[in-house]
Amino acid sequence: MLRESQIMKIHYMTGIAALFVVAVHILMRLVMPFNLSLEFDNVILNYHNLPYAVLLESILVLIAIHGFNGLRVILLEMRQSRGWENFVTVVTIVAMMGVIAYGTRTIIVANGLSLG
């Protein structure tokens, strides 16, 4: 079981790492006119680019960990009891894993899609 201080270090590290990878993700939308960058073929080409697909996966994992741990902290600040703490921890971990699994599925499927 991780100590709360260790969890907060993970929270800070995932936050800072997310800053860098999200910056690259946004830059990819700005290398061409915004509307063009969202066209189906351009987006699929992004997913075919393996380093970029890995970057998307890292964004997914980093933000899911940071976001759901942040939610856990907020919920624990509002109310404290053994039952509530266990409930919040389990729910946020399950939600985090669900979002990561769903997003990973999109990345894998889109990586194998052909252009429209």
Next chain:
Amino acid sequence: MEVYDRNNREGLKGWLNPGRYGWERVSYWLQRLTGVGLLVYFVGHVYETSSLTQGFDAWNAMLELTQTPLGHMILLLVIGMSTFHSANGIRLIFTHGGKGLGKPGRPDYPYDPVSLNYRQKSGIWVALILAAVAMLYGASVLFGGE
């Protein structure tokens, strides 16, 4: 005997009350509100992007739903929230590490907290100004007609 039930009796009301602690409380409040807002957007964005797997038509249908003036306004809000959350989050990391808090001193009337010094206050303002600048840039991209 260990006490297990330590309920915060103020609950949400106590969490949302920015009145008693000045700027630090406003920053605390905004950090959490922007965090929750960004988490909601993140989950929505993961769902929105999954329409890609259903092909060209599903992707375009999703774009028709999101690439609207309202969708762009929501994106602008997300840009502002993410910039504030990042800048203020970096300030908080330094603060939690004890940087920029000043030295402890004797508490003299009117008991101004040494920890909430000009560095901390200017950090909060810098986060707010950066968020405003990022939103202006975002507006120029989203509504600039490119």
